[in-house]
Amino acid sequence: DADVTQTPRNRITKTGKRIMLECSQTKGHDRMYWYRQDPGLGLRLIYYSFDVKDINKGEISDGYSVSRQAQAKFSLSLESAIPNQTALYFCATSDSSWQGNDNEQFFGPGTRLTVL
């Protein structure tokens, strides 16, 4: 079973609709992240959470919100989707206590979102 799962894997929606993307992890990591990926722009950080009570905005948080329901769950919401939010969205986790590879992040398989 995958350590980091994302649902749905694909979603097509219309402008103005509210959308929620969900992320679950079984790695026991305390840190979780949401990124969007667009061609030629790499991965850009939307929100991140270092523990259940800690939520922080990333570089492109406008139009998005998040909820850390439990250590293992971190969801991303688009309150009113717009076409330029069409992208590939990734959830990732990392372990602050790991003394190995500095800040290695483990990614889910991604959600492809299309806003018409």
Added chain:
Amino acid sequence: TQLLEQSPQFLSIQEGENLTVYCNSSSVFSSLQWYRQEPGEGPVLLVTVVTGGEVKKLKRLTFQFGDARKDSSLHITAAQPGDTGLYLCAGVTRSNTGKLIFGQGTTLQVKP
């Protein structure tokens, strides 16, 4: 804004050729990572470099961290079709520990 400039963005080569991907910044990083991403999947860590001037090898892949910790390179020797994918560099700064700053990515296609 701290940026990681990655070049080239696209690379299409024949099997057996060598290639180098560059990752440059004006910022100093405490560590730099290289990830590889295949279609339909999330990025997977290849290596982390921490010390200025550090060189790490992973089979045919050689990773180098610049002496000033502002740049890095990935060199692939005798590329294989299985090397095809998106390569991403990502850095951590002392002021943003726990967060990664990603480069734009290099799409590599290795033709048989």
